[in-house]
Amino acid sequence: MLLDATVRDVLRAEGSATFVTNGPDGPHLVATWQSYLDILDDETLAFPAGGYRETEENLARDAKVQMVIADKHGPSEKAIGFRLTGTAEVQSGQALHERMKAKYPWCRGVVVMHVAKVERILG
Amino acid sequence: MLLDATVRDVLRAEGSATFVTNGPDGPHLVATWQSYLDILDDETLAFPAGGYRETEENLARDAKVQMVIADKHGPSEKAIGFRLTGTAEVQSGQALHERMKAKYPWCRGVVVMHVAKVERILG
Numbered sequence: 001m002l003l004d005a006t007v008r009d010v011l012r013a014e015g016s017a018t019f020v021t022n023g024p025d026g027p028h029l030v031a032t033w034q035s036y037l038d039i040l041d042d043e044t045l046a047f048p049a050g051g052y053r054e055t056e057e058n059l060a061r062d063a064k065v066q067m068v069i070a071d072k073h074g075p076s077e078k079a080i081g082f083r084l085t086g087t088a089e090v091q092s093g094q095a096l097h098e099r100m101k102a103k104y105p106w107c108r109g110v111v112v113m114h115v116a117k118v119e120r121i122l123g
Numbered sequence: 124m125l126l127d128a129t130v131r132d133v134l135r136a137e138g139s140a141t142f143v144t145n146g147p148d149g150p151h152l153v154a155t156w157q158s159y160l161d162i163l164d165d166e167t168l169a170f171p172a173g174g175y176r177e178t179e180e181n182l183a184r185d186a187k188v189q190m191v192i193a194d195k196h197g198p199s200e201k202a203i204g205f206r207l208t209g210t211a212e213v214q215s216g217q218a219l220h221e222r223m224k225a226k227y228p229w230c231r232g233v234v235v236m237h238v239a240k241v242e243r244i245l246g
């Protein structure tokens with residue numbers, strides 16, 4: 001299980017979830033909020049896409065993505081953060097997008113991230 | 124002034140500060156904490172380097188860096204976040220490193236980031 005109890009604990013804290021795609025001119029960094037991340041299953045996250053147009057173009061060429069999530073004051077007051085590595089795509093007009101719209105009416109799509117690796121990077 | 128009052132307000136909140144370098148195999152994402160960011164002047168940040176060995180190698184080849192800072196519950200309860208774009212280097216053994224060691228005895232160097240652009244990316 002990649003998105004295990006420790007990762008889920010971090011996601012219960014609010015904070016930015018910053019992620020990077022690989023563009024023709026190098027890395028492109030954007031972010032969402034940890035509270036916007038929906039855990040679809042033990043290795044899949046989904047979150048609303050408002051803008052992310054450059055991110056979507058990059059993903060169409062190279063689906064690889066990395067994300068950092070973190071919590072400075074986690075359970076037992078332990079600072080903790082993870083780098084999630086995997087692939088992602090933007091889905092629009094499908095069931096997941098319709099479901100996401102109920103909570104985020106402004107979302108033009110959903111970013112679906114398939115997590116392949118979880119590394120602890122912050123303490 | 125790039126690191127203006129609004130940016131400084133965000134940095135007063137705790138949270139992860141995630142930054143990316145461009146490596147031979149694509150983007151490499153790491154993070155620090157916003158409270159670890161020292162504002163040297165209106166366009167320069169410094170923060171302790173614990174690991175960051177791959178980051179340092181990447182910076183030696185390509186100094187370009189992007190960072191996201193954010194605060195979900197800013198002044199007036201407004202969610203706000205910024206992408207900082209610029210260049211960075213890791214300094215070790217110099218005055219700034221010695222000064223940083225007093226607060227972070229574990230730091231093997233200091234990342235100095237020269238901010239060239241500030242964009243609001245989260246609301």
